[in-house]
Every structure is written in C-alpha cells, then in structure tokens.
Amino acid sequence: MEHFEMKELKGKTAGKALIFLLLFVLLFQGANALLLPKNYALTSDWPASSNTEGVYRLEKNSLDLLILGSSKAYTAFVPQILYDEYGMRAYNLGTDLQSPHMSYYWLREALKRQSPKIVVLETSMFFPVITDQPLNTSEAMMRKAMDPMRWSFNKLHALWEIYRLDKTQNWKSYVFPNLRFHERWKEWNEDDFTLSELRVHNELLGWSPLMEKSGIDDFRPIHVEPLAASANFAPYMEMYLDRITALCRERSITLVLVTTPDTGASAATHRSMENYAKSNSLHFLDLNEQECYEAMGYDFAEDNADFEHPNVSGAQKLSRRLGEYLYSEYPVQGGQGSAWENGRTYYSHILDEWSLRGKTVPEHYCEALEELACTVFLAMDKNWADTVTPSVQAFLTRLGAEPEKAFWAVLENGVPVSAGTEKEAYGSFRSGRSRYEISTTQPCSIALDGREQAKEGKGISIVIYDSLRRRLIDSVCLQNGVIR
Numbered sequence: 001m002e003h004f005e006m007k008e009l010k011g012k013t014a015g016k017a018l019i020f021l022l023l024f025v026l027l028f029q030g031a032n033a034l035l036l037p038k039n040y041a042l043t044s045d046w047p048a049s050s051n052t053e054g055v056y057r058l059e060k061n062s063l064d065l066l067i068l069g070s071s072k073a074y075t076a077f078v079p080q081i082l083y084d085e086y087g088m089r090a091y092n093l094g095t096d097l098q099s100p101h102m103s104y105y106w107l108r109e110a111l112k113r114q115s116p117k118i119v120v121l122e123t124s125m126f127f128p129v130i131t132d133q134p135l136n137t138s139e140a141m142m143r144k145a146m147d148p149m150r151w152s153f154n155k156l157h158a159l160w161e162i163y164r165l166d167k168t169q170n171w172k173s174y175v176f177p178n179l180r181f182h183e184r185w186k187e188w189n190e191d192d193f194t195l196s197e198l199r200v201h202n203e204l205l206g207w208s209p210l211m212e213k214s215g216i217d218d219f220r221p222i223h224v225e226p227l228a229a230s231a232n233f234a235p236y237m238e239m240y241l242d243r244i245t246a247l248c249r250e251r252s253i254t255l256v257l258v259t260t261p262d263t264g265a266s267a268a269t270h271r272s273m274e275n276y277a278k279s280n281s282l283h284f285l286d287l288n289e290q291e292c293y294e295a296m297g298y299d300f301a302e303d304n305a306d307f308e309h310p311n312v313s314g315a316q317k318l319s320r321r322l323g324e325y326l327y328s329e330y331p332v333q334g335g336q337g338s339a340w341e342n343g344r345t346y347y348s349h350i351l352d353e354w355s356l357r358g359k360t361v362p363e364h365y366c367e368a369l370e371e372l373a374c375t376v377f378l379a380m381d382k383n384w385a386d387t388v389t390p391s392v393q394a395f396l397t398r399l400g401a402e403p404e405k406a407f408w409a410v411l412e413n414g415v416p417v418s419a420g421t422e423k424e425a426y427g428s429f430r431s432g433r434s435r436y437e438i439s440t441t442q443p444c445s446i447a448l449d450g451r452e453q454a455k456e457g458k459g460i461s462i463v464i465y466d467s468l469r470r471r472l473i474d475s476v477c478l479q480n481g482v483i484r
Contacts, residue, residue: 039144040198043470045208046071048095048144054202055093055110056150063114064334065090065326067206068103069122069258075309076260077120078319079205080347083340086323088118088332092206097141099125100240105158107244109149111251117332118254119244120322123273124262124308126241128234134166136234146174165236201468203346205339209312210305211357211473216263219300221293222286224267230275231268238276245280254330259286260318261293261300263307285325287318296321312354349373353466353473362478363391369414369462370395374473375429376411377436377463379444379454387459387479396460406440430467448472457484 041047051074065088067077074094082090093106103121110116130137142162149155163171233241248255257273259265265288277284286292296317303314310318326332352372359365369376378399385393385403393403400419401407409419410427418427425438439445444461446454453472454461459479466473477484 041202041204041208043198045210046096047074047202047206047208049148050198050202051093051095051206052106052145052148053199054206055091055106056113057202058091058114058339059337060113061115062089062337062339063091063110063116064088064332065118065120066107066110066114066116067092067094067120067122068098068107069094069120070098070125071096071208072124072260072262072308073098073120073122073258074206075208075210075305075311076122076315076318077322078207078315078347080207080340080343081316081319082323083334083337084344085320086327086332087334088323088326089334089337089340090205094122094206095141095145097125097129097137098145099135099137099142100237100244101135101158101161102137102142102145104240104243104247105154106145106149107247108154109152111247112152112154115251116253118256118326118330119248120256120258120326121244123257123259123269124264126233126237126273127231127269131234134236135162136237139169142169143174201346203343204350205343207315209315209350209354210309211354212305212311213302214304214306214311215301216304216307217301219261219263219304221261221290221298222265222267222270222288223290224270224274228267228271230272231266233272241276245282255282256326257282257284258322259284259288260308260310261288261298261304261314283329285322287321292321312350349468356464357474360483362389362481362483363395365476365478365483366392366395369411369464371414372464373413373468375465375467376409376414377438377446377448377453377465378407378409378411379438379440379446379461380407380459381440381442381444382406383442383458384460389481392460392478408438408440410436429465430470446475455484459484 039047039049041050065082067073067090071094074092077092079090079092082088093110095102107119125136128136135142146158159171159174162169245255257277259270259273270286270289273284298314298317303310303317305311356365356368356372359368382404384401384407399409399416405421406423407421408425409416410429411417423439423441426435428435434449437447442458443456444454445452446461446463448463448465453463453475455475455477457477457479459477462476462478463472464474
C-alpha cells in the first residue's frame with residue numbers, strides 16, 4: 001500500500017513538473033514572439049518577416065519560379081504579373097541586404113517543400129556592400145532573414161556558419177532571441193499584439209510596392225566596353241554563389257542571375273557576373289545594361305523610388321522584361337495557383353493607390369477618391385468654393401457641402417459615413433482602433449491618433465488612410481486648380 005502511494009505521489013510530481021515545463025515553454029515562446037521585430041507586408045515597406053514566413057504557407061510543390069536577393073529583388077519583381085501575364089507561379093523570397101549566405105540557406109529551406117523550375121538570383125550582394133562585416137551584411141539584416149526560419153538542421157548549419165565566419169555574432173541570441181531584444185518592449189506598438197492578423201496578409205507574395213519617385217534625372221545605364229575590367233567579389237560571396245549554382249544543378253533547376261537598375265552598378269560588376277555566368281553555363285540578365293534599359297522604356301527619375309529600388313511603375317517594367325526573357329528562354333507551363341488567384345484583389349488595390357498618386361488634375365483626383373477602398377478625410381472653411389474648379393465643386397456638393405459653409409466629411413470606400421458643418425468634429429475609424437479630430441477653421445486641421453496630417457493651405461484639405469495597410473497614403477490641398 002505504501003509502495004503504491006509512493007508511486008502515485010511520484011506520478012503527480014512528474015505530472016506537475018511536465019505541466020510547469022509546458023507552461024514555461026509557451027510563455028517563453030510568447031515572449032519571443034512579442035520581442036522580435038515585426039516586418040510584415042501589411043504595415044512595412046520592407047517585409048522580410050512576411051517574405052520568409054509566407055513561403056511556408058504555400059501549397060506543396062506549387063512554385064514554378066523562386067526569386068532570391070536583397071530588397072532590390074523584392075521591390076523589383078511582381079509575382080502577380082509573372083503569373084497573370086506569363087503563367088509562372090512565382091514567389092519573391094528576397095530580404096533586406098540578403099547576402100548570398102542567406103540566399104543559399106533560404107534556397108535549401110524552400111526546396112524542402114517546393115520544386116521550382118527556375119531560380120532568379122539578384123546580384124548586388126556579391127560585391128562589397130557592408131565592408132566591415134565578414135558576410136557582407138549587417139547583424140540586424142541577418143536576423144531579419146534568419147529569425148523567422150523554422151528550426152531544423154538547415155538553420156543550425158546556417159547559424160554555425162555565421163558564428164564560424166563572424167566571431168562578433170552571439171549564437172546564443174539566435175537560439176534565445178529574447179536575449180538580443182529584451183529591451184524592445186519599450187517600442188511595442190499595435191503590430192506586436194496583432195501578430196496573427198499580420199501573418200495572414202502576404203497577398204503580394206513577397207513583392208513590396210514603393211510609391212515614391214526618385215527624381216534622379218542624371219542616371220545613366222551601363223555601357224560595357226569590350227575591354228572593360230571586372231570587379232572583385234566580396235570575401236566568401238563567390239563561395240556561396242558556387243554552392244547555389246551546385247544546388248540548382250543538382251536539383252535540375254535553371255539558375256538565372258539578374259541585376260536591376262541601380263546607381264551602384266557598373267561595367268566592372270557587369271563584367272564579373274557575365275564572366276561567372278559564362279564559366280558556369282548560366283544566364284545573366286542585366287536590366288541596368290543600356291540596350292535592355294532603353295528597350296524597357298525605363299526612366300530612373302520616374303520608375304525608381306530612390307537610388308537603388310524601383311517603385312510600382314519600375315517594378316511593372318522590370319517584371320515584364322523578366323517574364324518575357326524567361327518565357328522565351330525557358331517556357332514554363334505552370335498550373336493554376338490559389339495564392340495567385342486570391343492575390344488579384346489586393347494587387348488591384350495597390351495599383352489604385354499608385355494611380356491616385358499620379359493624378360495631377362484635381363478633377364481626376366476627386367474622381368479617384370470615389371473609387372478608392374480607403375478612409376478619406378476632408379476639411380474646408382466656409383470660403384472653400386472660391387478655391388476650387390466647378391468639377392471639384394460638383395464632387396463636394398455630392399458629398400453634402402454647401403457654398404459659404406464650412407464642411408468636413410469622412411468617406412469609407414468612396415461613400416460618406418460622417419459629414420457636417422461644425423467647426424470641429426471627432427470620431428473613430430478602423431473599427432474603433434484609431435481616432436480622428438477635424439477642424440474647419442483656417443488653416444484646416446485633420447489629426448489622426450493625435451498627429452496632424454493635413455497640408456496647410458487655403459483650399460480643400462484631404463487626408464487618405466489605408467486601414468488595411470495601417471498607413472497614411474496621401475495628404476494634399478486642392479487650391480485654385482492645383483494639387484499641393
């Protein structure tokens with residue numbers, strides 16, 4: 001009897017210990033999830049978290065084309081275009097400053113569940129970028145790429161090589177990221193507590209749309225002279241390129257090297273990639289090379305967002321050129337994919353935003369507002385009719401505005417949901433998550449969550465907020481036939 005009671009007591013103790021251990025693991029994992037930086041497509045232009053986590057959610061063996069590389073890759077190539085226009089089920093697995101080390105290990109990770117016919121590898125990181133770092137990228141960018149990778153021998157091997165080549169890195173903090181980010185609780189925001197919502201949005205399949213225009217009008221594409229010298233690869237980078245090449249050859253995958261328009265590219269880097277491609281029987285497509293650049297009708301001032309990343313119009317041109325090249329060289333008979341079929345609506349939403357930003361005539365801008373799936377805030381004083389054209393006045397009259405009366409309105413998906421003639425108005429949007437404060441006293445004010453967003457001017461103040469993407473997308477003042 002005493003022996004039985006002793007066994008029962010030991011069993012209860014072991015059970016409690018197991019429960020405690022499980023609770024500890026759950027709390028530990030929860031703390032890691034809260035502390036890790038969030039870089040998701042829904043709220044960030046640099047969506048490394050979405051790109052890496054999203055590849056795990058694709059249907060098994062659903063990819064025809066995998067794209068790897070730095071942010072120059074994931075801002076340049078649009079999977080939706082490659083699917084809709086060229087029949088290729090593509091996914092963009094680029095991350096910020098993705099060194100060839102990271103490209104290699106993410107390729108290995110993706111190949112566990114996917115069997116792409118083509119891998120496109122963007123080339124900028126083969127040359128010195130972060131020269132004081134052994135792996136040619138910063139520790140922060142390394143973590144953005146590696147932290148979301150699931151634990152396996154592949155990740156352990158990747159981390160071992162990081163530690164082997166860069167003794168300044170602490171391997172323990174990769175295993176226990178809460179050690180590295182233990183003070184990030186001071187920066188917590190809504191994103192940290194809505195992780196499940198962020199994770200389900202990757203409709204653009206790794207592409208990140210940039211909405212700015214560089215305005216750099218002195219850019220010149222590359223012209224390669226016959227005797228042009230070649231550039232040196234950064235240390236270790238050619239070794240990882242060799243590994244990627246060997247892995248693709250082993251899996252019967254066509255590897256294509258691609259360079260995008262960039263002020264940092266040169267005839268020397270072109271010659272190095274060209275030589276490597278020839279030596280290894282690979283194809284190299286330089287979209288920065290003069291003949292190719294001009295054939296696309298590319299305009300760096302209009303089609304790039306900055307000195308190295310394309311904007312939406314640039315990405316469209318680059319994606320179509322890549323699609324044409326791949327389709328002519330390696331025709332792929334891809335099947336239908338649910339991720340790409342379901343992504344069209346969101347992609348169309350992005351194009352509507354880009355189109356709005358390109359409007360230069362107030363009448364056209366107002367017409368677009370009635371079709372835009374966003375939250376639009378308007379504010380104007382009683383003299384508003386003196387500052388707008390008849391067409392804009394007709395638009396505002398449809399909303400309920402009257403001459404010689406101040407007016408404010410809030411539109412959701414083109415439809416007024418609140419409006420009035422009060423000097424001040426308060427309310428909420430995003431299902432109560434955010435608040436607005438509007439003043440129609442000159443200068444008009446539109447504050448969202450306590451931050452002023454209206455452009456100052458004697459006209460119609462308009463602020464546009466994309467509730468889905470949790471971001472301000474435009475703020476203008478319509479005055480005397482001009483958008484300011």
